[in-house]
Amino acid sequence: MxxxxxxxxxxxxxxxxxxxxxxxxxxxxxxxxxxxxxxxxxxxxxSSANIVNIGAKMWVMDPAVETPQNSIPMPDDVLDAVRSIPGVKFAVPLYVGAGLVKLRDGTYQSATIIGLDDATLFGRPKIIAGNILDIYKNNAFIVVKDSNYRMLGSPKIGTSFEINDHRAVIAALAHTSVPGLFGLPTLYTTYTRATQDMPSTRYMTSYILVQPKGAADIMPIEAAVKRLGYLALTDRQFVARNDNFYEYKTGxxxxxxxxxxxxxxxxxxxxxxxxxxxxxxxxxxxxxxxxxxxxxxxxxxxxxxxxxxxxxxxxxxxxxxxxxxxxxxxxxxxxxxxxxxxxxxxxxxxxxxxxxxxxxxxxxxxxxxxxxxxxxxx
Amino acid sequence: MILTATGITKHFGEAQSLTYALRDVSLSVDFGEMLYIVGPSGSGKTTLLSIISGILRPDAGRVVVKDRDIWSLDADSLAGFRLQTIGFVFQDYHLFPRLTALENVAIPLILRREPWGKCLADAGKMLQIVGLAQKQTLAPVKLSGGEQQRVAIARAIVAEPDLLILDEPTASLDGETGRKIVAFVKENILNEHRAIIIVTHDSRIYEYATRMIRMEDGRIVPGQEAVYEK
Structure with missing residues (x-):
């Protein structure tokens, strides 16, 4: 020196x-x-956990949605309309909502319920115990083994409880890369079961997950969805929209x-x-x-x-x-x-x-x- | 001749508060001289010392040190010239209290960008010359006034300057220590390749001067110059 x-x-x-x-x-x-x-x-x-964990390239949603924590259900025909847009390789529905789990000891616990498209299971988590195909069994749910897992009494495969007065059985244990913001346990099931078991509203599709054929198709898909009166965002755009919400609209x-x-x-x-x-x-x-x-x-x-x-x-x-x-x-x-x-x-x-x-x-x-x-x- | 100053004039302040610190002062110093500049406070001694050592720019006049007109140099060249040619011993020593005596002495060599090890080795030798070899790791605050003065002298001479300038070297010392210090400087540091200028009003050390000039009101008092045997 x-x-x-x-x-x-x-x-x-x-x-x-x-x-x-x-x-x-x-x-x-x-x-x-x-x-x-x-x-x-x-x-x-x-707060972007669902976007990252589901992993879809594009998300279609109601234009009023600003964060993945709050979805506004869309009618079923939007899914068909999105599927007919040129450049869309495939599009599947996604249900995201909250369910009330009644545990075996009689206590209640809120949980995030994610309903995956029955045919493709697109956006499924990584299974660490059990088999993904068991999601098709009667009343089957897959529980995410994250920091909130113990709130459900640390269930194992075969553990049963009630979700919104419907019987639920744990069919597999899964892992996701990002834990949710609000400290709720997460349960995956099929879209059909989720829309049947959860409190029903007129429309049930929270998001439509879209896989474009190529990067060049993204902008035309966004424009076509906009003409339908909805909003299509890439996963990065959705994360940025979520960030923007927390940065500027929450204080x-x-x-x-x-x-x-x-x-x-x-x-x-x-x-x-x-x-x-x-x-x-x-x-x-x-x-x-x-x-x-x-x-x-x-x-x-x-x-x-x-x-x-x-x-x-x-x-x-x-x-x-x-x-x-x-x-x-x-x-x-x-x-x-x-x-x-x-x-x-x-x-x-x-x-x-x-x-x-x-x-x-x-x-x-x-x-x-x-x-x-x-x-x-x- | 190591130093020639001619027609040095310096004033401070403006208009009403204008004060002439120096008026047309001329001075020469030869190698081997130990020149004392004496006089009462406010007579211009320190101003003259600052000008001839390249620290304070005069309003008029010329200072030539070792054949260089020092006030024709730019600021950086002048700083470099001071570093190579002039050694300073300040009245308050100005030793860094957070450095050891050895590190304080090494500073001029460090400023010359010499290797750290060589700087410390040369500084150590210099402390040995001034009789402080055993105290080189001590901070200045742990040294007596006389020892601090000797550290300051070691720092001033470590880079082997041609001109050594001491400003009131005995001001903070008792009479005996002051005399010892100046005697030490004359015996061990003054030689035919070097000149020493001392500003002082301590008459107890006059005996060590080879020449003495008296200043009053910004002028060298004519007829008051005393030349002693070298």
Missing amino acids: NGLLRIALKLLLNDRGKFATLVLGITFSAFLIMQMTSMFSGVLYQ MGTNILMMTLISFIVGLSIAGETFYMFILDNLAHFGALKAIGAKSTELIQMIMFQALVVGFLGFGFGVLLSSGLIAIAKIRIPNYAAMVTYGTLLLAFGMVGVISIFSSYIGIRKVTRIDPFDVFRG
């Missing part, structure tokens, strides 16, 4: 009080930024943004103030360095290096703390919606970067303005 940077590092590390305050301030800020944004990422991710996004900004300002204040004090403490010595022959650019390098060191350390500790806390929370609360993503890391890194640049900037301003003559004048 360059000798000057080594000196800069020693000046920083040996002032233990200020060094600790600087690192703690940035750690605290990075931790809060990471925590806020990770929680929001987790919420967005888990959650605004709150998270405000908390993130407050965390940023807190970090900026602590780090900026402490770094300024650190520079003030050494200002006369920096002046002496200038008198001896240090160039302003060399002093700037030293200060920026110091700010970078505390920035990187604070960011590292903040990420570590946040990730650790999320990991512990996920052990204690399996459905805990928080997720560290590259996006959250990048955002926190950017904000810590701004804190470091700001802190070094005020130090640099002070140091570049000091006149070595002041060192002689005392």
